[in-house]
Amino acid sequence: MSNVLSTDKKQQVISLGKLGWSLRHIEEATGVRRETASVYLKAAGVAVCLPGWGRRAPAKPAIVTPDFLAPFSQKPDAPSVPSPPSASVCEEYRELIEQGLARGRNGKAIWQDLVSDHGFVGDYQAVKRFVRKLRGPQRPEAVGIILTAPGEEAQVDYGSGPMVRDPKTGKYRRTRLFVLTLGYSRKSVRLLVWRSSTRIWAELHEKAFRRLGACPRVVVLDNLREGVAAPDIYDPTVNPLFRDVLAHYGVVALPCRTQDPDRKGKVESGVGHAKRTPLKGMRFESLEEAQGYLDRWEERWADTRIHGTTKRQVAAMFAEEKPHLQALPLEPFRYYQYGERVVHLDGCVEVEAAYYSLPPGWIGRPVKVQWDELHVRVLHPHTNQLLREHLRQKRGGYRIQEEDHPKKMPLSTAQLLRRAAHAGPQTGKFCQLLYDRQGETSIRRILGVLSLMKKYGVPAVEDACAVALDIGVHEYRFVRRYLERRPHPQMFLRQIDPLIRELTEYRDFINLKIKEQPDEPH
Template sequence: MNVLKPNQRTTVYTLLERGSTQREIARITGIDRKTVRSYQRRWQAEQSNSPRVATGSDAVAAQTPPPWPPAPSSASNPAATSLCEPHRAFIEAQLRLRRNATAIYQDLVDSHGFAGQYNSVKRFVARLRHKEPEQFDRLSFLPGEEMQVDYGEGAPTRVPGSDRYRKPRLFVATLRYSRASFRCVVWKSSQQVWAELHERAFRHFGGCPQYVVLDNLKEGVIKPDLYEPELNPVFAATLAHYGVVADPARVRDPNRKGTVENAIGHTQATALKGRRFESIETQNEFLAHWERNWAAKRIHGTERRQVQAMFEEERPHLKALPLLGMQYFEEVQRTVCDDSCVRVDHSSYAARPAAIGSKVRVRIFAQRIQLFDLQTGTLLRSHPKAQRPGTVVLPQDERVFNPSRETRLILRQAAQIGEHAARLCQLLFAIEGRVGQRKLWGIVGLARRYPAHCIETACAQALEQGIYSYKRVQALSESLFADALEAIEAHAGGDVAPTPATLTQQHGLIRDAHEYGDLFAHAAASAMTTATAATTPTATTLTSTQGGRA
């Protein structure tokens, strides 16, 4: 009890003798009601033990009339009956229908001739309403089963580069079984900061719990839902990396994570109340010191055990930490452009098999880029991150025709036809350059209509004649193929074999029959179209005939 000065004590006694209530005395004198109550008890004890005659100031106080209106007394002035009492049954029925006092007052006036005021109905309704106290269960969890996390407000801290103080965000993670906590303050929060704080909490405890209970803040939960809440992708990936399952509390249900709520209140009221810090680092160092020397050594009020002792019991039940930490990323959506690439930080990355115009989900790591299907979440591609803006990460085999880089492809296909075809194409490109690539494509394309040996022979004759032209090679190939067909038809009809004067058996350009057979077999096995496949038996017969004549 506070000790009052003599003049204050006299004032309180005087007001008590006049019949003033404790509330009135506290309002008049500015003295706390608890102090007034204590002096009222002392005054009543003095009055009952030593009755005296009113003299002096007491007599004057006794002759002074009490203030108007007189103070209410529950003993002398019983409460008047409410005007709503005759309508109690009607009001109780309306309250069971969950109607409010305004609606009940309007019905009383319209249908029952009520002459009182709305405040009378409001007071009567307040007395009738009986709110059952809410029952809470004593939640209990196994060691290492659950960790609860939440944000609060830290102590005022000087903003870097200014003289202004601001309260940072206070992150608290509390193990439900042992009540051991990790506390840290940050200036601002984000998806990555929220995930990093969880990772720091896991490493502070030396292990991971099975579940983490959090609020429905945007850093952790994108779309709250009672049955299937949608987690933030960075936060979900972090928990998956550590093997922890998120269990978001229901919306507007903070009692589900009451342990961390109490831990935040305990931190703010005990550790940070009335303190100021010059930097975030200083406040975090103080919180670590306070947790280690005071909070961990306290005896918990409910469990009646030391927090540190319970944590030592819980520590072996936490899951082991992975060797590598979480690799954080930024997740965005991108549209596949007409070059089958997506643009990320001014660089292009191949997105096949995603279709052109479709959207993909892109995860941007520090050293790599990952592309996922937007609907199924399947990993499509993974590329090393470009070090320079403007880089195009697209394999050569996925690029469409480009005159500046397709020459090697054409010459390689010409070499598959034969030595003379490759030499002719090289001469054409050396003479005409990039424009000559059209002729090269034409010569290579003849392999889809004629056997390779016919094209090779035509290229050899064109080289011998010194005519480097696609049309010349095409004409020679057609002539050779037509002659071969005529010879096949003549042999099939039983005609007499041509005389040696019309058929040259020995020439520098004519190869051995077995070599021609190998060329036909190679062409049939590698790149033969439907037309070539149709002519293959005939060509084979021609080879056999020539071999027999040889």
Template sequence: MNVLKPHQQSTVFTLLELNKSQREIHRITGIDRKTIRRYMAIFAARASASANSPTAVTIGSRPPDQTPPPPRPPAFEVAPAGTHNFDFARSLCEPHRQWIEEQVRLQRNAQAIYQDLVDEFSFAASYESVKRFVRALRHVDPEQFDRLDFLPGEEAQVDYGEGAPTRDPKTGRYRRPRLFVMTLRYSRHSFRRVVWKSGQEVWARLHEEALRYFGGCVHYVVLDNLKEGVITPDLYEPEINHLYAAMLDHYGVIADPARVRDPNRKGTVENAIQHTQGTALRGRSFDSIEEQNAFLVRWEANWASKRLHGRARRQVESMFEEEKPHLRALPLTAFRYFKQVVGTVSDDTTVRIDHSWYAARPAAIGSTVLVRVFDSTIEVRDRQTQALLRIHPRFTEPGQLLLPEDERPFNPSRQTAFLLSAAGDIGPQTKALCQRMFEAQGRVGQRGMWGIVGLAKRYPARIVEQACSQALQYRLQSYKQVRKLVERLFEQALEQLDQAPQVALPLTQNHALIRPAAEYGELFSLGARQQLNPLSLNNGETNE
């Protein structure tokens, strides 16, 4: 409802007192005619009240000693004081209200209703009057939402949008990066960044930058159900991405995913994204993503944080200064990012990561564990409880083993028996070498035993057997050393073949398996005749 200021009301009442028409008042003041009609009703109600009470003096009344001119008869029905009657003129569709309401319930449009009114009821008014009447019947109250109030430092909301067109350094073409926005629910202060690609680590790093930009941590953060944050959406127990959950746990923040297809739960950040796109970035383009981020920082400091919030009627920057003391303190150290993989504990109680082996006890053999790979360390955790089992320094070169001597199992397993049997098929020296490797290294040596047994698939067994014999002689117990011996012996065997003299063998002319030349000639002649006339040859053979 449009409420006029006091001087505008006084102007309207003065013009009504001078018997000016509604159209003329609109031309003089520029006020909407519907608003003028409402104040005409108020003026008429006050005039009626003053007529019933001679001692009352209201706006528009004259001194008692003057006789006012007869009032101009109003062209509308006077509404009671304090009510808003917008339908002052009686619609020509009113006699047909019941029929029109039935047609509206059938979801017929105004054009069809107007056509039937003309055909069936000889309706003489215009289509516009029917359209206005139908629009009033179809008036639907806007959907209402409960406004939630939050304490300072209680909640933040995050979401992705689209940034302004930016030149891609790889292709040279303009495309839109992703716009990340985190907004504090109490003060509406926002952090904005654009990135080319999003992922689990990028999503977590943007949260960390936002919290350090605000200078503190909120209690919980409301997010959408995107894969970077939520692996499996669920109303009661959503599965949060492990890296994102670890980062929030480091800062003492709880993730609160919104319901699926329910953007109103995070309407604050939705409005912040629309405000950024429509005000700061609309019609702009940037040559680099760094340039766009620098512009967003300047725009936030100069304009966005100094604006007056529409509902609170307060400056965002002043509300943020009020909220900042309520933010929880940041941790002293930054979050350590990692890559998490699932590994299986092998027969020797180790888990393989990047072609190196690390001790996994007390995890059971054959079970799966979570391994977090940091820049300089390796963490082995229980897959179910996330409990920390072991911490190891990370190897920089592949092929390394980290397993204390007192943790190496020396009891043979079915795999040990299989390897010794396969080595015995190659030769007794190979089996003896594998047996010695197991006695010296335990189950850890089974990897080398697998390699030695596999050499027989690429090289002759006698060469592998000869190499194992030399390894036993020189007390070698490494697969790499045995492989080098096999390669050297194989090269020597090839050289001996190349150096062997090539003896020309005489051709044998007479042998029990060699037939006379006449029989071969007869065979060739028979084949030639069969190709020329196979039908006659078959018939001749049949007749015989």
């Protein structure tokens, strides 16, 4: 049915409904129609917010009296003489300010550098006016503002970081800047890394949650491959590892619609703020030095600033928002690797050269596999149901549970043994002994014996199997090494052989064909 949502989309709709979002808001964020979302919310026992809830009453009109307007309507008797302009306190720092502008730094970054490094005592407005005078007027752009409740939403994104000397090459290399911004207070966590991957992306979120001491309920992200496996305007697929990390912290991922970066404009502004203000034109000798510089700037300047949109201090708003954030779990997330495997003829899947069994009936079918340092988990490809969980084995080892052994020989195994018997009697006997002694674990070794025929030929493999049976060594490795060390007969080119025709036969054949062709008209 087309109106049946996936498990991830269903949980996303229910989670947003529990946050008190309206059906219209849920439809705009997820692409799920209001009627469909209402059915799932009612089935989960979540109250549906009807249109019009939470709207404020219109403000009452102001009462203006003539006494109130009188002082403002009076005109002065005589025009006042303007006082001569005083010299700016930034005049003596003109050269430093011009150097900062040449490096691309904005007025805020220049003022912070003057205060931190040169003992500047003026305020930011003085530097702002002086920079505006040097640059000339600029027209501001109109932007929309998305309001969120405290503790409800955070936005995440990547940006380009500063140039840092690589310890391996000794050259400066561009880093990546990860930014998480809370939607209500605009409190940000900024972290620098050399590279990105699915695991690094998930670890950065976990580290950001730990720095905040809590976590939001929704994370809005872009459709980058570390977080979204399959972007879609209506039903995006979140990366499994990233989804499980967020689920461990009770957070729901909400990917933006494709080509719609304005949905996460707060973190976009946070990325641009860091790139333009503390990191513009900066170079560092190590990643730790760059991160320390960024953390000090975050504590002294970013958290204490008055935000341009909210007109309030970021640290004060974060203090209001933190009680509304979710508490962190006691244990961190246990990371794993994941992939897809096809079940082999022996009923096992391969993970890092070790083999793990599945229930009967899965031969030739794809499954999902997760593994870490201790365990290997095999999951259903569609429902993610746990099929088997095994302890890790060393390379070449097998882990087969007793109930996974087939009650009778599978048809594919019988066909494989018939192929070996058809190749030669010694080869068939050798492969049958392998299966009788080692069971399902011998399937791959039998396939290895048959593959040797392509390289060395059927007679050579037949002789090697006969030698192995004579001396009682029933191992695939013996047959392979025997063939590798056995001297191969040299081949010589012959001029005369029963298979080579005489040249006179080709001459007579060509003459005969020429005579059979009719003469062409001139």
